[in-house]
Amino acid sequence: MKRYRDIAGDGGSNIVGQVEAQLGKLRQRLASVGAVVAVVSGKGGVGKSTLAANLACCLALDGSRVGVLDADLNGPTQAKVLGVRGRRLVVTDEGVEPPRGALGVKVMSMDLLLAADATPLTWDAPVQDEAHTWRGTVEANAIREFLADTNWGTLDALVLDLPPGTDRLLTIASLVPTLGIVIVTIPSDVSHLVVRKSITVAAQTKSPVLGLVENMAGLFPGPDAAKLAADGGIPYLGSVPFDRELAVSADRGEPLVATAPERESARALQLIARAIRAALAPRAV
Amino acid sequence: MKFLCLDCDAPMKLHSTEGPDEGSLAVTFRCPECGFRVAMLTNPFETQMVRSLGVKVGGRAQEPAPFEHLRSMMANPRADAFEGEAGGETAAGPGCPFAAVVNDGAAAPPETVPWTSEAEARIERIPSFIRPMARRAIERFAADHGYATIDETVMNEARGAFGM
Numbered sequence A: 001m002k003r004y005r006d007i008a009g010d011g012g013s014n015i016v017g018q019v020e021a022q023l024g025k026l027r028q029r030l031a032s033v034g035a036v037v038a039v040v041s042g043k044g045g046v047g048k049s050t051l052a053a054n055l056a057c058c059l060a061l062d063g064s065r066v067g068v069l070d071a072d073l074n075g076p077t078q079a080k081v082l083g084v085r086g087r088r089l090v091v092t093d094e095g096v097e098p099p100r101g102a103l104g105v106k107v108m109s110m111d112l113l114l115a116a117d118a119t120p121l122t123w124d125a126p127v128q129d130e131a132h133t134w135r136g137t138v139e140a141n142a143i144r145e146f147l148a149d150t151n152w153g154t155l156d157a158l159v160l161d162l163p164p165g166t167d168r169l170l171t172i173a174s175l176v177p178t179l180g181i182v183i184v185t186i187p188s189d190v191s192h193l194v195v196r197k198s199i200t201v202a203a204q205t206k207s208p209v210l211g212l213v214e215n216m217a218g219l220f221p222g223p224d225a226a227k228l229a230a231d232g233g234i235p236y237l238g239s240v241p242f243d244r245e246l247a248v249s250a251d252r253g254e255p256l257v258a259t260a261p262e263r264e265s266a267r268a269l270q271l272i273a274r275a276i277r278a279a280l281a282p283r284a285v
Numbered sequence B: 001m002k003f004l005c006l007d008c009d010a011p012m013k014l015h016s017t018e019g020p021d022e023g024s025l026a027v028t029f030r031c032p033e034c035g036f037r038v039a040m041l042t043n044p045f046e047t048q049m050v051r052s053l054g055v056k057v058g059g060r061a062q063e064p065a066p067f068e069h070l071r072s073m074m075a076n077p078r079a080d081a082f083e084g085e086a087g088g089e090t091a092a093g094p095g096c097p098f099a100a101v102v103n104d105g106a107a108a109p110p111e112t113v114p115w116t117s118e119a120e121a122r123i124e125r126i127p128s129f130i131r132p133m134a135r136r137a138i139e140r141f142a143a144d145h146g147y148a149t150i151d152e153t154v155m156n157e158a159r160g161a162f163g164m
């Protein structure tokens, strides 16, 4: 009697072929994207989204073509921060057109697909009680589609804003092995405790870790971020001071680096963006 | 999953796919040598597993549309998210134009017969992953037999009829 591996193919569905086609489409889309950069942290609320939006704008100010993908499906904020909330999406033969936000940055976010402000993201399932069982796979596929089906065009950099934790990082690193990883912390022992683990997770991917950023510096006295980076064996990219204007401008949908580039926090962000650009240099942003 | 015809020791080939009907797909395989056919009937869990992967049993005739998986899976999409599609119920979700190319997705529930609270309590005791199928089967039974409500008597009758 024949065994499983004696039989070639799956009899006609070609599931393997379908998955390969999905990945082929992704590769093709990203072939015109110079660099993909993920902003991550094991800790929530440390400013990943704020940094992702502002760093994207810094790159745009320096003349790069930039996109931002909000990879936080359950707590999407990039449409708000970059000023494209409520825009309608246009589908063309090339894919779904990303609306252009501040400084012409192209944005794609789950926020643009959700029914109302209070609507959480829920996935269709035979039984809602069990929907969580499928969530990981469904969301990994959703991210793949956002990456592959959005018509990003030619970009120098695509910045990904990740949800808190490192699960999504692993998913994305498996889809985009050349991903550059930027890790964010704030100056507190509690944050360092968690981010230390995030550095380990990031280092275990095949993707290059571009470095650590300290955010909200000066808000409270705390441990040394440069030392955390050194201990983790990753570069230290710099520190962004706590600046309420950063929060205010994000709420207005106008990133601070675009509206007040001379502020101390904006200048700090520009320096970090240049450090990231330098780290990506071999891949020419 | 692969199917082998034991008599011929030959791998069976995909013959046809149907559904999903009440969360179940029917996938027929046929032996190219003797013509023997078997049908694989998936439960809603198995159907969902295939859906979650964004692949189609039976293969794909066309390229997937942009965001096809996402749009077919979202339980509460924004009706007017896409330019050129009218707002309202039909813009997305099961009624969305892309749903047609998704070879799965829960079928629209048939007109339902109301349940008494006792019957409701009883169906809640059925394991949740087969509950929707059981519920629809009983509703269909009640509708076919002209019952206006589903109470425990109707449930007992349905159980007898299905051999449940």
Ligand SMILES: Nc1ncnc2c1ncn2[C@@H]1O[C@H](COP(=O)(O)OP(=O)(O)OP(=O)(O)O)[C@@H](O)[C@H]1O
Pocket: A043, A044, A045, A046, A047, A048, A049, A050, A051, A072, A075, A077, A162, A163, A164, A215, A216, A217, A240, A241, A242, A243, A244, A245, A246, A247, A248, A250, A251, A265
């Ligand atoms: N340097 C800063 N100075 C002042 N406020 C800041 C700074 N960085 C971020 N914020 C504010 O802190 C809040 C949290 O920031 P943000 O949403 O960017 O965090 P996050 O890490 O993306 O959160 P989550 O883990 O939920 O995704 C926001 O209101 C933001 O405007």
Ligand SMILES: [Mg+2]
Pocket: A048, A049, A050, A072, A077, A161, A162, A163
């Ligand atoms: Mg965030």
Ligand SMILES: [Zn+2]
Pocket: B005, B006, B007, B008, B009, B010, B031, B032, B033, B034, B035, B036
């Ligand atoms: Zn046979």
